[in-house]
Amino acid sequence: MSWLIKSSIGRKFVQSISGLFLILFLLFHMSMNLVLIFNYETYNFLANEILGANWWAIIGTGVIALGFVVHVIYAIILTLQNRKARGSNSYASSSQTKTPWSSQNMFVLGLFILLFLFLHLYQMWYQMQFKELFMIEGARHDGAQLVEEVFSHLWVVIVYVIAFIALWFHLTHGFWSALHTVGWNNTVWMKRIKVLGNIISTVISLGFILVAIAIYLGYSNLLG
Amino acid sequence: MDKDINIKVKVWRQNGPKEKGHFETYPLENISQGSSFLEMLDILNEKLINEGKETVVFDHDCREGICGMCSLYINGHPHGPDEGVTTCQLHMRRFNDGDTITVEPWRSAGFPIIKDLMVDRSAFDKIIQAGGYISVNTGSAIDANAIPIPRDDAEMAMDAAACIGCGACVAACKNGSAMLFVSAKVSQFALLPQGRVEATQRAKSMVAKMDELGFGNCTNTGACEVECPKNISITNIARLNREFLKAKFRD
Ligand code: HEM
Ligand code: SF4
Numbered sequence: 053m054s055w056l057i058k059s060s061i062g063r064k065f066v067q068s069i070s071g072l073f074l075i076l077f078l079l080f081h082m083s084m085n086l087v088l089i090f091n092y093e094t095y096n097f098l099a100n101e102i103l104g105a106n107w108w109a110i111i112g113t114g115v116i117a118l119g120f121v122v123h124v125i126y127a128i129i130l131t132l133q134n135r136k137a138r139g140s141n142s143y144a145s146s147s148q149t150k151t152p153w154s155s156q157n158m159f160v161l162g163l164f165i166l167l168f169l170f171l172h173l174y175q176m177w178y179q180m181q182f183k184e185l186f187m188i189e190g191a192r193h194d195g196a197q198l199v200e201e202v203f204s205h206l207w208v209v210i211v212y213v214i215a216f217i218a219l220w221f222h223l224t225h226g227f228w229s230a231l232h233t234v235g236w237n238n239t240v241w242m243k244r245i246k247v248l249g250n251i252i253s254t255v256i257s258l259g260f261i262l263v264a265i266a267i268y269l270g271y272s273n274l275l276g
Numbered sequence: 277m278d279k280d281i282n283i284k285v286k287v288w289r290q291n292g293p294k295e296k297g298h299f300e301t302y303p304l305e306n307i308s309q310g311s312s313f314l315e316m317l318d319i320l321n322e323k324l325i326n327e328g329k330e331t332v333v334f335d336h337d338c339r340e341g342i343c344g345m346c347s348l349y350i351n352g353h354p355h356g357p358d359e360g361v362t363t364c365q366l367h368m369r370r371f372n373d374g375d376t377i378t379v380e381p382w383r384s385a386g387f388p389i390i391k392d393l394m395v396d397r398s399a400f401d402k403i404i405q406a407g408g409y410i411s412v413n414t415g416s417a418i419d420a421n422a423i424p425i426p427r428d429d430a431e432m433a434m435d436a437a438a439c440i441g442c443g444a445c446v447a448a449c450k451n452g453s454a455m456l457f458v459s460a461k462v463s464q465f466a467l468l469p470q471g472r473v474e475a476t477q478r479a480k481s482m483v484a485k486m487d488e489l490g491f492g493n494c495t496n497t498g499a500c501e502v503e504c505p506k507n508i509s510i511t512n513i514a515r516l517n518r519e520f521l522k523a524k525f526r527d
């Protein structure tokens with residue numbers, strides 16, 4: 053299995069599988085957030101009883117964290133190697149080759165997402181699962197109310213919106229690139245995969261953004 | 277109508293692989309727009325010879341777009357601003373009176389500069405030597421139609437085989453990746469029954485050599501496909517990924 057670190061395609065394979073895994077997680081996370089718009093009680097039930105600090109939720113969190121760590125470590129390896137392969141001589145007539153902006157800025161977009169992630173983990177996960185797990189004072193079980201408090205600050209909403217726009221750019225390239233890397237592409241599927249990637253990126257980003265804005269404006273817990 | 281134009285060419289001059297390079301700007305007068313880009317450089321070199329100066333070194337051979345010897349990064353594009361042509365097929369009609377044209381060598385760690393605009397592309401030869409062939413004892417040539425091949429496969433194999441190994445893909449790539457070249461060279465065999473026999477080993481060996489020579493990891497930016505003079509499609513890269521992953525999972 054050493055080819056997963058030693059060969060370029062192996063490294064790209066790990067990057068794409070971890071990326072696709074994170075996309076699946078985000079789809080799930082986004083769907084669960086939508087519940088907040090309708091009913092806080094249901095959300096808290098899901099968060100405490102189905103997830104919470106149960107062993108399966110802890111394992112789940114661990115796997116997701118591992119996915120993130122692998123993705124970020126490989127991102128750093130890939131980016132450093134690629135800069136070295138490109139060499140230190142830059143072109144004076146800067147590249148005029150037309151390529152999608154996001155494909156040129158995957159690492160920067162990723163770094164931005166990572167910074168956002170730290171804020172997000174501190175605001176939400178640390179207050180709930182982490183504190184409960186390590187018996188820290190003040191663990192929150194009213195997740196929905198916590199989210200409402202967090203999203204009552206305009207700056208938080210703005211930061212979230214920007215972060216998910218960055219994610220949108222990351223995924224519009226990332227999704228089709230990942231399928232291309234695992235070899236699932238040809239002249240016929242290229243267009244389809246790109247369209248599908250745009251749809252998935254938009255659904256994920258828009259879903260997260262909508263919930264944040266809806267809560268800020270008071271359009272949440274509508275059936276509560 | 278083709279006119280005669282006055283231009284300035286800003287050329288990268290570098291004495292040797294280890295020396296520091298710099299740009300030198302040369303004015304040229306009355307260049308016919310009907311002449312080719314390399315003819316323009318010939319005129320420049322003739323002028324330099326007459327002035328007793330050292331000529332600008334650049335690669336070229338067939339001058340009809342088939343050998344892959346010419347290179348040059350012109351105004352921000354490998355092989356210049358035209359689509360689907362090599363530098364030797366580029367004409368001065370693409371430029372206007374008063375233009376300053378910037379001419380640089382391929383810049384990539386995999387292609388070290390030899391002198392001025394000439395770079396060392398022997399890395400590509402080494403990748404080919406690692407497996408870019410079929411090793412069957414053919415005897416006398418057999419009837420071309422003896423092995424039936426689906427038309428689409430034959431067409432795709434021919435499209436991949438159009439790659440002339442010029443290296444523009446590497447020059448265009450922000451990752452210094454050679455994947456378009458390697459994928460074309462793997463695909464031209466992988467699509468045909470004669471090439472299938474050694475397909476697994478070929479994909480593994482050529483990718484291993486490519487990595488060993490320090491080319492980058494492909495992140496599918498697509499710059500290579502845009503600048504390739506032979507319009508090699510990046511779907512070949514997906515095929516190479518497929519071939520390589522299949523080979524590794526079979527091990
Ligand atoms: C929720 C978060 C994220 C998701 C869903 C995600 C998803 C993806 C996907 C699907 C790919 C394509 C893989 C491929 O082409 O093989 C990718 C590539 C990449 N990601 Fe992420 N990613 C996320 C976060 C991050 C973070 C935090 C970083 C870095 C600090 C990062 C950096 C990169 C880099 C450098 C690439 C490779 C560039 C490329 O292949 O074009 N990503 N990501
Ligand atoms: S793939 Fe295109 S750009 Fe790359 S070496 Fe072949 S012909 Fe040149």
Ligand code: FES
Nearest residue numbers: 337339344346364
């Ligand atoms: S000189 Fe042969 S392809 Fe340009």
